[in-house]
Amino acid sequence: MGTLSNARVVPVFDRGRLPVSSLSTVEGNPYAPASTVETRNVVMANYMVRVEIFKADSEEYADLHKALEALGLKRTVQGDNGVLRMPPGTYYGASSLGTYELREKVKTIAAPFSYPADPSVFVSESSDWSGWLRLA
Known part of the structure; x- marks a missing residue:
């Protein structure tokens, strides 16, 4: 043992x-x-995160998606009718980090993919949601 x-x-x-x-x-x-x-x-909270990176190609976006998914942020959300796809650049997931710490971590991950400007990052704690989304 x-x-x-x-x-x-x-x-x-x-x-x-x-x-x-x-x-x-x-x-x-x-x-x-x-x-x-x-x-x-x-204690973990659910977060909605929006990331905009500049002048990135499809490979860089794929790498960004993988890195954010490793952080627990996915491009899909479970809905009543199945798994739904979030709008482009929007992620949803649970984290034990606070809003500020999660924002800083996401910015650090996204920064190498965004040139010439820093990425735009928005993080919001989410206790409930409603939306019209497409099936993933």
């Missing part, structure tokens, strides 16, 4: 409403004895 230092964090989501709890599992085993499992609450 491994120790807690070998543990990985597995997020357990409650349909987007927060707080979200994470369980640490030992060596990927969710059935490890209770003495080796640590529980903690992580």
